Amino acid sequence: MSVTVYAPASMGNVGVGFDLLGGALAPIDGSLLGDRVSIKAAKAGIALALDGRWADKLPQNPQENIVFQCAEFFLQQLGRDDGVELLLEKNLPVGSGLGSSASSVVAALYALNEHFGSPYDQQALLRLMGEFEGKISGSIHYDNVAPCYLGGMQLMLDTPAKVCDAIPTFDEWYWVVAYPGISLSTAKMRALLPEQYDKSTAIDFGRYLSAFVHASYQQDASMAIAVLKDVLAEPYRAGAIPGYEASRAALSQIGMLTTGISGSGPTLFSVTDNLETAQKAQAWLQKNYVEAGKGFSHICKIDTQGTRRTDLV
Structure with missing residues (x-):
């Protein structure tokens, strides 16, 4: 039997929460913005x-592919040498x-866990995801892994009992995201930051992040935007992303409430509570960014579902 899993795109940092906040994304047109992995048994x-639009960039x-390495890592953790056949839709x-x-x-890792009968519970699998992601980036950061897996807006806790927890979101907000078409190394973008x-x-x-979390629980949208x-x-980082600063200024003129960098860029996000304004912003970004x-x-x-099987739908 084959298992197919979808994992949504995510915004790390969400501007205000460097390494401590992340949100999963769901396009309102119903399209899937994220990778899919299928797995079945092999001899x-x-x-x-x-497969997928960006497969030729891997x-x-x-x-050398991280999905192949994920399978090696997972099987090592289980102490098994089963054969598996994987398909990555990038x-x-x-x-x-x-x-x-x-x-x-x-x-x-979600697909592998499903394929082998769920040997890891949610928190154990999340820590496994973070551990493997850390092998790639050099240090463990959950601000993409956690919302991608669990959905919603996740605040990193990193306590012995819990890696993260969801905070309330603003259902009326539209998040316009625009990827300009260039790639930026996360390591190089981190190197731009002061020691x-x-x-x-x-x-x-600390003030802005705590106020944003407080505003989220109070459902005070104006306070949340302000901080x-x-x-x-x-x-x-702004100056290292071509066109970002000009786009931020233009989006403000259009009426967007705030604009920031998704993760380490170059994708930007911009927030509004008005669909028509969001559509105007998207049109401008398509033309100019x-x-x-x-x-x-x-x-x-915000994608509230997180990672899920699509072969069961």
Whole structure:
């Protein structure tokens, strides 16, 4: 029997919550913005095939692909050597700021867990996802993995009992996301950040993030927008993303409530509570930020489902 799993795109940081906040994305037109992984039993070894719009941007040697490596990692954790045949449908561009690697990792490990009868519970599987994602990025960050897997807007807790927990979202908000068509290395974008921050910046970061979480629970949308500010990363990354600063200014003129960088970029997100304004913003971004044939834009809501099987639908 074959298992097919979909894992949605995600915004890391969400501007205000560097490494501590992440949201899963669901286009309002019903399209799936994320990777899919299918798995079935094989006689021996691990086999991987590639499909999807961005498949040609991946290493063509299966052993260099993170989904293949996920299977090796998972089987090692279980102490098994079963044969598996995997298909990765790569629907997210690498280095886009939309949690591309997290989507592949989460879809693969979720599918493997389903295939082998769910040996890991939710929290154990989440930690396994974070551990593997950390092998790729050099350190463990759950701000893409957690919302991709669990859905919603996830706040990173990293306590012994719980990795993260969902916070309330604003159902009336539309998140316009636009990927311009270029890839940026997460490692290089992290290298732009200072080694140390002023005390005042650290205080502002804590104030804005705690106020955003408070506003989310109070369902105070105006307060949430007022404090949805990135003082840690955006000041250092904005200039490295072609067209970002001009787009942010134009989106404000259109009437968008706030704009930020998704993950480490180059995808941007912009928020509004008005669909017509969102449509105007998307049209502007398609014309002025997105390179035809290379990038894309979507009007999204927060994906509350997270990763799920699609072969059972």
